[in-house]
Amino acid sequence: MVEFKDVSKMYKNNVLALDNINFKIDEGEFVFVIGESGAGKSTLLKLILKEENPTSGELYLFGDNITKLRNRRVPILRKQIGVVFQDFRLIDNKNVYGNLQYVMEILGYSRRYIKREIPKLLEKVNLLGKEKSYPYQLSGGEQQRVSIARALIVKPKILIADEPTGNLDPKTADDIVKALDQINKEGTTVIMITHEKTIVDSMKKRVIHLEKGKIIRDEKGGKYEEN
Numbered sequence: 071m072v073e074f075k076d077v078s079k080m081y082k083n084n085v086l087a088l089d090n091i092n093f094k095i096d097e098g099e100f101v102f103v104i105g106e107s108g109a110g111k112s113t114l115l116k117l118i119l120k121e122e123n124p125t126s127g128e129l130y131l132f133g134d135n136i137t138k139l140r141n142r143r144v145p146i147l148r149k150q151i152g153v154v155f156q157d158f159r160l161i162d163n164k165n166v167y168g169n170l171q172y173v174m175e176i177l178g179y180s181r182r183y184i185k186r187e188i189p190k191l192l193e194k195v196n197l198l199g200k201e202k203s204y205p206y207q208l209s210g211g212e213q214q215r216v217s218i219a220r221a222l223i224v225k226p227k228i229l230i231a232d233e234p235t236g237n238l239d240p241k242t243a244d245d246i247v248k249a250l251d252q253i254n255k256e257g258t259t260v261i262m263i264t265h266e267k268t269i270v271d272s273m274k275k276r277v278i279h280l281e282k283g284k285i286i287r288d289e290k291g292g293k294y295e296e297n
């Protein structure tokens with residue numbers, strides 16, 4: 071589903087953010103990407119989303135080599151990937167329903183479909199009944215669940231979560247990870263960047279550990295730190 075073959079990324083300032091990366095993520099996997107600040111985690115995501123291109127190596131997504139994908143084809147690729155950010159990125163002056171509706175309208179879905187689909191999305195993240203609430207009326211965990219629902223609009227094959235629990239207390243963080251786990255169990259591949267040791271240790275999922283642009287560990291059922 072995602073494959074990096076000898077991928078390196080050097081930015082224009084000569085920083086080598088990724089150094090000969092090799093890994094493959096299969097359909098249905100749940101993978102944590104961990105590593106210190108500057109290890110290259112965000113760069114890895116940017117390559118998957120085609121926000122950046124590798125300096126060398128080959129990148130495969132859904133079986134296609136996307137290394138040299140034409141710009142006009144990038145939106146089609148992105149529609150298959152949902153993204154969740156640490157800072158939620160909701161629209162403050164739209165309520166929960168409006169936040170989802172807005173994105174769906176931009177994507178060109180019909181009014182009927184939107185009306186039918188929003189309750190299903192909210193049900194998935196356990197937010198039915200909160201349609202009329204504005205972001206400021208929601209807890210951090212609820213806001214993050216709205217952003218997860220928004221990421222699910224396109225029915226993505228892959229959900230990428232970039233430190234989704236970074237702004238949340240431990241209990242709420244745990245709920246968010248459980249929501250992601252449930253989405254994974256329903257078939258979506260999940261890639262989650264995190265710094266939270268307790269979450270990684272409790273989930274016992276695959277761990278890809280980056281250090282200075284290199285993968286220093288890729289372990290199934292791994293922990294945050296090596297045993």
Ligand SMILES: Nc1ncnc2c1ncn2[C@@H]1O[C@H](COP(=O)(O)OP(=O)(O)OP(=O)(O)O)[C@@H](O)[C@H]1O
Nearest residue numbers: 081082083085087106107108109110111112113114
């Ligand atoms: N657009 C850019 N131009 C130049 N250098 C960059 C750029 N983006 C990232 N870098 C550098 O590449 C390296 C990897 O950065 P990256 O953002 O991928 O790390 P990270 O693991 O996501 O860090 P953090 O946990 O702090 O978000 C760092 O040395 C960073 O300064």
